[in-house]
Amino acid sequence: MNDLPVVVIGAGPQGLAAAAHLRERGLEVLVLESGAAAGAAVAEWGHVRLFSPWPELMDRVAVDLLQSTGWVAPTAGYPTGAEWVESYLAPLGESLAPWIQYDARVTGVSRVGRDRLVDADRGDQPFTVHAVNAAGRECRIEARAVIDASGTWRTPSPAGADGLPALGEKANADKIHYGVPDRKAPERYAGKHTVVLGAGDSSLNAILELDRIAQDHPGTTITWALRRATTSNTFGGGAADQLERRGALGTRAREAVEAGRVALVAGFRTSEFRRAGEQVVVVAEDGRVLTGVDRVVALTGFRPDLSFLSELRLDLDSTLEAPRRVADEVDPNLHSCGSVQATGAADLAHPDEPNFYMVGMKSYGRAPTFLAMTGYEQVRSVVAMVAGDPEAAARVELALPDTGVCGGSGLYDEPAATAEGGCCGAAPEFVQVGAGPVLP
Template sequence: MSDLPVIVIGAGPQGLAPAAHLLERDIEPIVLERGDAAGAAVSEWGHVRLFSAWDELVDSASRRLLERVGHRVPVSGYPKGQAWVRDYLAPLAAALGDRVRVGVEVTSVSRLGRDKVVDSGRADQPFVVRAVDRDGRELRMLARSVLDATGTWSQPGPAGADGTPALGERAAADRIEYRIPVDVDELAGEHVAVVGAGHSAVHAVLRLAELAERAPGTRVTWLLRRGSAEGALGGGEADALPQRAALGTRTRRAIERGTVEVVTGFRTDEIRRSGDGVTLVGDDGRDVGPVARVFALTGFRPDLSILSEVRVAIDPALDAVAGLAAEIDPNVHSCGTVAATGAGELAQPEPGLFIIGAKSYGRAPTFLALTGYEQVRSVVAELAGDHEAAARNELVLPETGVCGGGGADFGGSSCCAVPEPVQIGRPVAVIGA
């Protein structure tokens, strides 16, 4: 199979990077991207500024490739997603040329002539990657190895607190958004709710708080499952990612000014139509509303359906690659305390198949670009037979000073002490408590 390419699924940061590493090792890559351009998912949140600086957002082999074609990537500052695409991902895809194929959606990965049940001769057969192009034509490609870097962006979590859509959530879909808002001006004078405690939720709360400051009558309610907003607001001076620390600080000030109302311990059980808006009902009977718009920002989860005919080991709690789950568990780790993971931890029961990037972390929110680039370096070294390089740890992460979310949500163990429930901001009137 040495004459066959390595197929990488997804042309995001962790999809383009392996192509650059593979070329340095004289292995031909093909990158398949279902969007219309490389970095399509990043472009959808292009208005959001990253917490990581430029020097933490560029893969080493990718930088070398870009330098060879005369493109210089910025070396300082904190770009927005659109700048990351414009100044790095798009030029990198251009440098890779026709090895990057856009408008191609992968539908399945399997072994040639073997379904998942068959043992005999399995590892000796090439992978078969089936896809559909933008014209609806079915494609069938053979590969020596497959790297799944499709991320988690396509599957946001629901507003419902038990991991499934709340009662009425699907029926109220026209009032619910699952992405950080781009243009909030249309919500001026309205009551808006944000559900979630991660960085996306904090970013949305701040964006809406800024609208409330300039548009009197706008109300912003932040619904948290945990007992306090403290963990969601970041590590302050202990956070080595200054942009994230600044985001938390600005949001804290908005809460203290009364611009944002915080409701803690609220686990959404039902979303009811209420006039021109919706009312959110908690599992304890409390309700908040009516609100004109709900931003449900409760995290993302991987789509594993394309891997249904290959053998994969997935952690039952995180939907992460089983071999690294203990190292990234958000009940224990922040993104600054996760250990380096490479080919050894990412290896699957299906030889030659690797899930990399954010998708390898499943539902864990502790992923950083640097983490993914180290995975890529190690996995490509393993594919090239350089086992010493594959086993080597070259990752250095900034200490975040921020706990993961899962433990604090339910009072369980975490990398930091679980904060005591406190009232932050003005009390919220609760109807029918």
């Protein structure tokens, strides 16, 4: 199989880094990207500013490749997604252009002559990767290894608290947005009532973007609905976060809540969306309602698309849908982002499918808060293993910054009175908005 390429799925940050590492080691590579350009998914949230600085957003080997072309690396500041694409991902895509196929959506991965049921010599067979282009033309590619860096951006989690679409979620899709609002395009939100569902870095960004819109456009109101009954970890580690800008996100969101510009509702677990003229009513499982809602921003996480991997024997954690050994490190019920360790080829391997790896955000399954530098370390280790260098694969060349959060994601059902806001400081008082019986 040594004459076959390594197929990389996705031309995002980790997929491009994987291609650069493979080329550095003299291995043939083919990158299949469903979008029309490098970093296509990142471009869709291009208005969002990252909380990692430039040096942590670029892979070392990719930088070496780019510098050989005369490219000059950004050295300071915190780029937006669009700036990340323009100044790094797009040039990297151009440097790797001979090995990238765009508008190529992967529809299946298996083994030559072996479906999921067949044991015989399974690991000795090449992979088969099926893909389709924008015109609907299908192709079948044989590969010595497959690195899935397809991410989770295309599969946001639904708004329903039970992990399923809430009743009426699909019928009211025109009122629901699954990304961070852009204050430079305020038309959807200015002068209106927006409900943000979710708690995480994306939600913090959404709150700040909407708060800026509200300050520029009187009459704009914001409600932030959290599933958890306590806000002890909602605002992150603040000044204790070793990533300064990440800590600042939570600090500024807390200020907006405490100033009364954002109404916070805790323990609100969405079960239904009901149309009310041009607005919607958001209904919780306990019967509370949020009324007069013009827009809903649902940021309840993302999940991996495993549908095209159904013929592979994957060793996944049943809860997170991440590789089992990775899940032990990133389970949000047990860890904050800063309490996890770097993961490499040994953690990402699937024993029954040698030479298949998930890297990047997809390797975390449903767990949140993935850092680009985590993915670059994964790529370095995985490519070393594919290239037959287990010693390099086993090394750990990354220390993750601490979030300043004491660990875990906070209590789920306990009342807010529990312990003065938890170990990370006092939480603001809850503001109950639109609480009442379910509408008929």
